[in-house]
Each structure stands twice: as C-alpha cells, then as structure tokens.
Amino acid sequence: MRLGELSEASGISAASIKFYLRSGLLEAGDAIHPTRAAYGIRHVRRLRLIQGLRASIGLGLEDIRRIIDASAGADASAEQRLALLATVQSVVLGYRGDGVRESAAVDDLVQVMGWADEESGARAAVGEHLAVMEAAGVVTDPAVLASYARAADAIAEAQLAVTDVQESIEEFILTAAIGMHLHNQLILALVALAQASHSIRRYGAR
Amino acid sequence: MRLGELSEASGISAASIKFYLRSGLLEAGDAIHPTRAAYGIRHVRRLRLIQGLRASIGLGLEDIRRIIDASAGADASAEQRLALLATVQSVVLGYRGDGVRESAAVDDLVQVMGWADEESGARAAVGEHLAVMEAAGVVTDPAVLASYARAADAIAEAQLAVTDVQESIEEFILTAAIGMHLHNQLILALVALAQASHSIRRYGAR
DNA sequence: GTTGTTAGGATAGTTCTACTATCTCGTGAT
DNA sequence: ATCACGAGATAGTAGAACTATCCTAACAAC
Numbered sequence: 001m002r003l004g005e006l007s008e009a010s011g012i013s014a015a016s017i018k019f020y021l022r023s024g025l026l027e028a029g030d031a032i033h034p035t036r037a038a039y040g041i042r043h044v045r046r047l048r049l050i051q052g053l054r055a056s057i058g059l060g061l062e063d064i065r066r067i068i069d070a071s072a073g074a075d076a077s078a079e080q081r082l083a084l085l086a087t088v089q090s091v092v093l094g095y096r097g098d099g100v101r102e103s104a105a106v107d108d109l110v111q112v113m114g115w116a117d118e119e120s121g122a123r124a125a126v127g128e129h130l131a132v133m134e135a136a137g138v139v140t141d142p143a144v145l146a147s148y149a150r151a152a153d154a155i156a157e158a159q160l161a162v163t164d165v166q167e168s169i170e171e172f173i174l175t176a177a178i179g180m181h182l183h184n185q186l187i188l189a190l191v192a193l194a195q196a197s198h199s200i201r202r203y204g205a206r
Numbered sequence: 207m208r209l210g211e212l213s214e215a216s217g218i219s220a221a222s223i224k225f226y227l228r229s230g231l232l233e234a235g236d237a238i239h240p241t242r243a244a245y246g247i248r249h250v251r252r253l254r255l256i257q258g259l260r261a262s263i264g265l266g267l268e269d270i271r272r273i274i275d276a277s278a279g280a281d282a283s284a285e286q287r288l289a290l291l292a293t294v295q296s297v298v299l300g301y302r303g304d305g306v307r308e309s310a311a312v313d314d315l316v317q318v319m320g321w322a323d324e325e326s327g328a329r330a331a332v333g334e335h336l337a338v339m340e341a342a343g344v345v346t347d348p349a350v351l352a353s354y355a356r357a358a359d360a361i362a363e364a365q366l367a368v369t370d371v372q373e374s375i376e377e378f379i380l381t382a383a384i385g386m387h388l389h390n391q392l393i394l395a396l397v398a399l400a401q402a403s404h405s406i407r408r409y410g411a412r
Numbered sequence: 413g414t415t416g417t418t419a420g421g422a423t424a425g426t427t428c429t430a431c432t433a434t435c436t437c438g439t440g441a442t
Numbered sequence: 443a444t445c446a447c448g449a450g451a452t453a454g455t456a457g458a459a460c461t462a463t464c465c466t467a468a469c470a471a472c
Binding site for chain 1: 262284285288291292295296299301312316319321322324326327328329331332335336338339342343344345346347349350353354355356357358359360361362363364365366367381384385386388389390391392393394395396397398399400401402403404405406407408409
C-alpha cells in the first residue's frame with residue numbers, strides 16, 4: 001500500500017497522514033527505496049485509532065500520543081491490556097499523577113465497597129479530588145459518595161467485560177476509550193434528567 | 207472604579223478586560239466622559255464568573271456567553287434559578303437540543319426511579335445517548351443503568367441543596383457549574399479506582 | 413499654561429493546535 | 443522522453459483567546 005492508497009483506505013487526507021508521520025503518531029512505512037514506501041494494515045488500524053480518539057472523544061494529539069506510546073510494548077495478555085486500560089483512563093480523565101494524598105474518606109469507601117485495598121494512581125486521584133471539592137466548598141456527604149461508588153463499580157464491571165474480547169490492540173483501546181467516554185456522558189445526561197425531575201417535584205411545572 | 211483598578215481587583219489584565227468588553231461578555235462601564243468610564247462590583251463579579259468558568263471547567267467564551275445571556279433576565283426566585291441551572295447544565299454537558307427520540311428504556315427508568323414523568327431536554331438527551339451507545343455497540347444492561355440512575359439522583363439532590371443558598375446570580379452560577387463539574391470528575395475518578403480494584407481482584411497484583 | 417503620564421478605544425499581532433497547500437526533487441511507468 | 447506521482451520540507455490557514463501597539467484626550471504636576 002502506498003500513501004495514496006492508505007489515504008483512500010483510511011479516509012484521511014494524504015496531507016494529514018504526512019502530518020501524522022511527521023508528528024511521530026504514525027510510524028513510517030517500509031522504505032522500498034528513497035522515494036517510495038509501503039504501508040500495511042497496521043497503519044490503517046493506527047489511523048482509525050487516531051481518528052476515533054479525536055472524533056469520538058475529542059482527545060488532542062498529545063493525549064493520543066501518550067496512549068499510543070503506552071500501547072507500544074503491550075501484547076494481548078490480560079495483564080498488559082489492563083495496564084493499558086489504566087493509561088487510557090488516566091489520559092481520558094486528565095490525570096497527571098502529581099501528589100499522593102491520604103484520605104480517610106477514601107479508605108472508608110474502599111472498605112465498604114470491598115475493593116482491593118492497594119495503593120494506585122486512581123486512589124490518589126480520588127483522594128485528591130475530594131480535597132479539591134472540599135476546598136471549593138462543594139458538599140459530598142458519605143451517602144452520596146457511596147451512591148457514586150456503586151455506580152462506578154457497575155461501570156468498571158461493564159468495562160472489564162469488554163476487556164475479554166480479543167481484538168487488535170488498536171480496536172481494544174478504541175472500544176475501551178469510547179465506552180468510558182459514553183458511560184461518562186450517559187451519567188451526565190441522567191443527572192440532568194434527575195435534576196429536571198426534582199425541580200418539577202419541588203416547584204411544579206417548569 | 208476605572209479599568210486599571212478593575213484589573214487589579216479582578217486579577218485580570220486590562221488588555222483581557224478590554225477584549226471581554228469588545229466581545230460583549232462584560233458590559234461597558236458608566237461613561238463619565240469620552241475617555242473615562244466607571245466600573246462597579248457587578249463587573250468584578252462578572253469577571254470572576256468568566257474566569258471561574260474558564261479556569262475551573264474549561265468552558266469556551268461562546269459557552270460562557272450562552273450562560274450569561276440566560277442569566278440576564280433571571281431574578282433570585284427559585285424557579286428562575288432552576289431554569290438557569292438547566293441552561294448551565296445543557297451548556298456544560300454540550301447539549302444542542304436537536305432531535306427528540308422516544309425510548310422505552312428511559313420510560314422504564316423514569317418509572318422505576320419515581321422521577322416526574324414529563325418531557326424535557328434532558329429526557330431526550332438520555333434517550334439519544336442510549337441510542338448512540340447502542341449504535342456504537344456499547345453495552346448498557348438495565349442493572350447498570352439503574353445503578354447510574356441512583357447515583358444521578360444523589361447528585362441532583364446535592365445540586366438542588368446548593369440552589370437554596372442566597373448569593374449573587376454570578377456566584378450561584380459558578381457554584382452550580384463547578385459543583386456539577388466536580389461531581390462529574392469525582393465519578394470518573396471513582397470508576398478508575400473501581401476498575402483498578404477489579405483488575406487486582408481478577409489478575410492479582412498489577 | 414505647558415508638559416507628561418495614563419485611560420480608553422481601535423487595530424493589529426501573537427500563540428497554540430491541527431491541519432492544508434505549495435514547492436522541489438527523484439523516480440518509475442508509459 | 444516525459445510526466446505525473448510519492449516523499450520530504452517549508453510555509454500558510456483557521457479559530458480561539460489573548461496581548462501589544464498606536465493614537466488621542468485629559469487630568470495632574472510643575
């Protein structure tokens with residue numbers, strides 16, 4: 001496959017493909033000779049991944065690069081894919097893993113939910129987030145937190161189910177990232193709906 | 207207060223304030239004479255709102271303008287503020303209110319949750335979102351959906367509690383928008399944590 | 413009353429992101 | 443022989459959100 005054909009196969013303009021090549025998001029094709037290179041199915045898959053992460057989730061190229069870099073050494077094993085999933089999550093959620101903060105609220109939550117009691121980036125993120133919310137004066141009573149946790153548990157389970165499906169690593173990432181994003185958006189829509197209902201309950205018709 | 211003082215009071219550069227004035231995000235001060243204008247506390251509040259929506263939530267100026275426009279005619283009454291809250295929500299969640307789709311799943315959900323059975327933008331959004339997820343091949347079984355709904359209900363309740371606090375309309379918007387955003391981020395962080403736990407449970411230490 | 417620093421208003425320039433277009437050169441196919 | 447096409451490099455574009463510059467008027471100090 002030459003660049004023009006790759007462009008047709010992926011639906012991405014040749015100019016953009018060149019741009020991705022320059023940016024290092026797409027590896028160069030096998031150079032047949034100085035002015036000709038051959039591209040394969042992995043290039044098409046990579047382009048679909050880039051395009052999907054951009055169009056469906058709105059990730060920037062820097063974030064996409066982070067995910068691609070993490071996927072570089074991963075094989076099809078469950079452990080590797082889960083590690084990759086963690087990376088995807090941290091990118092989609094925008095964590096940059098700065099400070100680790102202890103939190104009694106998080107400890108309680110982990111206990112109550114029966115989650116594995118282990119130090120992780122996610123745990124630090126939750127603790128940090130609660131601190132930010134407290135600082136911002138946003139109330140989070142334990143009952144609400146528990147409710148969130150149950151929803152989160154359900155989402156996590158749904159995500160892990162997807163993990164078992166055997167696909168190319170690119171399809172795996174895309175499925176996981178889009179699933180994550182859609183679940184998130186769904187929750188937000190439900191909150192809006194719940195809020196509309198509560199408003200009507202409280203104050204009659206809007 | 208003159209422009210320079212407004213800049214100092216708000217911590218926003220005079221050049222940016224001028225930009226906001228040109229953009230129509232900030233109303234002009236009272237013109238004392240051709241080359242001098244006076245600004246008041248409402249200008250400071252408006253700037254804080256703009257800055258807060260941008261810095262804390264990452265909203266674009268167009269979105270901020272939508273919220274500000276909606277707040278223009280609102281008084282301090284509960285009904286007005288709830289309507290305003292709905293606008294803030296639609297902007298933060300990125301709804302543009304296109305097509306209304308009927309959905310049996312949403313009807314069931316509303317029934318089960320005991321939510322007010324009324325047509326709303328949010329209800330259409332949920333239905334539409336479920337359709338998108340189905341189209342994308344993302345699984346959403348009823349149990350997961352119910353779990354989300356309970357979490358959403360809790361969030362909605364927490365948000366409404368904030369509604370009762372009497373503040374300036376700008377502070378009200380900022381509190382609501384930031385609260386909304388933080389609750390959302392919190393859920394995402396919890397999902398990450400839950401997923402990490404499930405991974406550990408399933409595959410041992412990472 | 414003159415001079416000089418500053419406010420206000422308008423216009424143009426900058427930075428960042430993600431491309432897109434152009435230009436050149438070397439081939440390979442006709 | 444020629445001619446279009448691929449590869450590489452460089453420059454241009456568009457939108458968003460500022461930022462800098464310029465000009466004029468006027469208040470403030472001397």
